[in-house]
Amino acid sequence: MSSTMKWILTLLLISSVHAKNLYPGDLNPISSKENIEIITNSIFEELIAVTKGLKPPKELEPKKESVNNMSRGKKMIEEMKRRNREELAKKNGINPDEVKSGADLVKAAKEDNKQLVKQIHSAIKNVDDWQNLADSEIDALKDKVISDWKKKHAQKIKRWELEKKKFVKEKGKYEDTTFDLPLILPVDKKEKEKTVEVKIEKDYYIVPAAMSVPIRDQKYRPTCSAFAGVRTMEVMLAQNGQNVDLSEQYFYWASKEDCQSRPCSQPGSWVGYGLEHSKEQPSRDIPLEANCPYVSSSKKGNETQVPLKSTCEQGAVKIGDMNYLKNLDEVMKALDSKNAVVASLKLTPNFYTSRSLILYKDRANGGKLDSHSGGHAVTIVGYVKLPQVLDEGSVCFIVANSWGEGWGKGGYSCISEKWILNQRQDNPFVTISYLKE
Numbered sequence: 001m002s003s004t005m006k007w008i009l010t011l012l013l014i015s016s017v018h019a020k021n022l023y024p025g026d027l028n029p030i031s032s033k034e035n036i037e038i039i040t041n042s043i044f045e046e047l048i049a050v051t052k053g054l055k056p057p058k059e060l061e062p063k064k065e066s067v068n069n070m071s072r073g074k075k076m077i078e079e080m081k082r083r084n085r086e087e088l089a090k091k092n093g094i095n096p097d098e099v100k101s102g103a104d105l106v107k108a109a110k111e112d113n114k115q116l117v118k119q120i121h122s123a124i125k126n127v128d129d130w131q132n133l134a135d136s137e138i139d140a141l142k143d144k145v146i147s148d149w150k151k152k153h154a155q156k157i158k159r160w161e162l163e164k165k166k167f168v169k170e171k172g173k174y175e176d177t178t179f180d181l182p183l184i185l186p187v188d189k190k191e192k193e194k195t196v197e198v199k200i201e202k203d204y205y206i207v208p209a210a211m212s213v214p215i216r217d218q219k220y221r222p223t224c225s226a227f228a229g230v231r232t233m234e235v236m237l238a239q240n241g242q243n244v245d246l247s248e249q250y251f252y253w254a255s256k257e258d259c260q261s262r263p264c265s266q267p268g269s270w271v272g273y274g275l276e277h278s279k280e281q282p283s284r285d286i287p288l289e290a291n292c293p294y295v296s297s298s299k300k301g302n303e304t305q306v307p308l309k310s311t312c313e314q315g316a317v318k319i320g321d322m323n324y325l326k327n328l329d330e331v332m333k334a335l336d337s338k339n340a341v342v343a344s345l346k347l348t349p350n351f352y353t354s355r356s357l358i359l360y361k362d363r364a365n366g367g368k369l370d371s372h373s374g375g376h377a378v379t380i381v382g383y384v385k386l387p388q389v390l391d392e393g394s395v396c397f398i399v400a401n402s403w404g405e406g407w408g409k410g411g412y413s414c415i416s417e418k419w420i421l422n423q424r425q426d427n428p429f430v431t432i433s434y435l436k437e
Helices: 003-018 030-052 072-091 102-109 114-124 127-144 154-175 224-239 248-253 271-280 329-337 347-355 417-423
Strands: 205-206 316-324 341-346 375-385 395-400 413-415 427-435
Touching: 003 205, 030 154, 030 205, 030 375, 030 413, 154 341, 154 347, 224 271, 224 316, 224 341, 224 375, 224 427, 248 271, 271 316, 271 413, 271 427, 316 329, 329 341, 329 375, 329 417, 329 427, 341 417, 375 413, 395 417, 413 417
Parallel strands: none
Antiparallel strands: 205 375, 316 427, 341 375, 341 427, 375 395, 395 413
């Protein structure tokens, strides 16, 4: 073995010995807590508004029917419902004499007993029961909203509203950055459509430090996957006390293997490619933004804008490992384990016009539904438990976008489980296990 080769191997050995692994942590900076208060209160406030305006489902009869006027078959059904309510009450230590309706059971049952609540809700068969549940859920939401939060954060909210006006004017340019996301590791249809089944312990949860990382702006390039992937790294670094701005310019290049040594014109990328590329490198490869700055304007015929600056080779971190998640239960578990998650989505008109909440029932708001609408990647950073009467799933997922602070509420919005299930791409969700620095 030559002396040069021995020297290189020695350097690699020293580098590996001194490499530090970073895992998800509990650190939550003050800046993150401030944004959490604004975003969660905004979501709860919007939930109050949309829940209050709900109308009972069409299948519910608008008129109450007297027991005396019921047919023999309906009387039998009502008697079965009464017995079921009593049985459920006894099983859960509730006095059956105090239970006259499904709403009584909802009030008496423990809120975290998802299976019981699901049974109760399925037994709601009339408008009064439905309305009682809706009213109780609205009251519960009101209790969560802090009355003075808008005054407390008036300056930041005003800034976000000014950014919102700018975004509305530029909305069409952001629409043009969406693209057909490549199909890489298609998820089985059964897994893709699986609803959230895990037990939800909290009214809301946000990954530590997730809202301390500033909202970025990809401008008018199809680089959303790079921004979503880099954000997951920056969140993990922030959880370990490091306020670091990494290079999306480099990560977009790393995600496009065919465009690293020569120009190409195919827009967009998939986050998994960039993570795999970094994982395979012998040393730190992802540079700081300062050393490899993002260029917000496109170069025709040269998507990755090669050749990159020589300083783009000054790596700061690399990927240790990552996980591919097939269904929403796995996403919930990843979030609860303090990991931000990248999601690939097919957009609807209301995604562009949203504030704090994106619901499937409102998907056509703001434009015409298009079966050929483009794909987009965002970073999931938390979730909020949804009222049952909304019929949009168990939770909405709080996402950080890369279209500046004018999108959603300061760059964040909460997307319902139902919307995600219908609009997610066939590729898996992606999360980082750990970083190396």
